Amino acid sequence: xxxxxxxxxxxxxxxxxxxxxxxxxxxxxxxxxxxxxxxxxxxxxxxxxxxxxxxxxxxxxxxxxxxxxxxxxxxxxxxxxxxxxxxxxxxxxxx
Amino acid sequence: xxxxxxxxxxxxxxxxxxxxxxxxxxxxxxxxxxxxxxxxxxxxxxxxxxxxxxxxxxxxxxxxxxxxxxxxxxxxxxxxxxxxxxxxxxxxxxx
DNA sequence: GCAATATTTAGATATTTGTCTAAATATATA
DNA sequence: TATATATTTAGACAAATATCTAAATATTGC
Numbered sequence: 001x002x003x004x005x006x007x008x009x010x011x012x013x014x015x016x017x018x019x020x021x022x023x024x025x026x027x028x029x030x031x032x033x034x035x036x037x038x039x040x041x042x043x044x045x046x047x048x049x050x051x052x053x054x055x056x057x058x059x060x061x062x063x064x065x066x067x068x069x070x071x072x073x074x075x076x077x078x079x080x081x082x083x084x085x086x087x088x089x090x091x092x093x094x095x
Numbered sequence: 096x097x098x099x100x101x102x103x104x105x106x107x108x109x110x111x112x113x114x115x116x117x118x119x120x121x122x123x124x125x126x127x128x129x130x131x132x133x134x135x136x137x138x139x140x141x142x143x144x145x146x147x148x149x150x151x152x153x154x155x156x157x158x159x160x161x162x163x164x165x166x167x168x169x170x171x172x173x174x175x176x177x178x179x180x181x182x183x184x185x186x187x188x189x190x
Numbered sequence: 191g192c193a194a195t196a197t198t199t200a201g202a203t204a205t206t207t208g209t210c211t212a213a214a215t216a217t218a219t220a
Numbered sequence: 221t222a223t224a225t226a227t228t229t230a231g232a233c234a235a236a237t238a239t240c241t242a243a244a245t246a247t248t249g250c
Contacts, residue, residue: 004108011106012208013099016222029227042209047206060107063217063226074176081173084114107238110246124197137239139198163216182242 002053002077009053010077014038014045019055026068028061033035096171097148104148105172109133110141114150114164121163123156 009015014036021032033043049068050056054073059066104110109131116127128138144153144160149168154161 003111007102007106007111008207011102014208016098016102016179023179024186030225038208039210040227041211041229045208048228060216065216065227074179078173080171083178084111084169085120104206109238125195133238134230134240136199136241143198155246159245160197 001073006052006055006073009049009055012046012049015050018046018050022056022067022069025089026048026059026066027091028064028066030064032067036068044050096168096175100148100176101146101168101172104144104150105140107144108166110145113141113145113162116149117162117164121154121161122165123157123161127162 015058017035018032021027021035029040029043029047036043047056047058050067051058054070056067057070059068103108106125112130113127116122116130124135124142131138135172145162146153149165151162152165154163154167
């Protein structure tokens with residue numbers, strides 16, 4: 001997992017909202033955009049950041065480009081966080 | 096939890112390294128700084144961001160100021176991430 | 191109280207980032 | 221093939237951010 005890219009990606013509220021929209025299933029760029037008051041170009045920038053972090057997958061479907069969550073990376077991230085704080089039986093985090 | 100502040104705080108590699116250093120227990124600002132090649136002033140800036148996010152606690156101990164992890168917020172963050180991606184029995188993330 | 195040590199605050203600067211407009215690319219359809 | 225729709229790319233710009241130096245504040249010990 002590209003830790004830095006993932007955290008960077010998660011640091012922006014618009015991007016987190018995009019991910020949230022994708023929870024209920026894959027959506028085209030345009031469908032995602034409906035919920036936001038920014039230009040398609042700005043949206044596309046956010047998509048790029050999310051792709052860099054491998055948080056979303058893309059697939060062209062005809063005229064549209066469809067985005068979907070890559071749950072794997074979320075799990076990795078959550079695991080990493082669990083490792084980052086010390087808990088019982090884990091004094092020092094891990095590794 | 097101040098979600099935005101937490102993600103912002105985690106987005107910087109130096110800050111994540113600071114948190115990692117604190118895994119093994121509380122340390123003074125100076126002790127933390129030994130591991131990094133930046134000025135005390137810059138370090139202090141990072142401490143502020145981490146405090147804003149409630150990721151660390153501080154306590155003055157005589158001449159020193161001692162930093163320690165606030166594990167609670169880490170747990171909140173990890174939980175939040177788990178909620179953010181859909182999994183079996185949780186189609187839609189939740190809430 | 192004064193000097194030394196630890197840390198923070200203030201202010202400046204360079205880089206990064208989120209946004210925009212305009213133009214380019216890709217696909218569908220008349 | 222021409223036109224419309226969907227999305228991305230390029231380039232510009234303002235706001236946010238990480239860093240620095242210099243100065244301020246807090247504490248200890250002489």
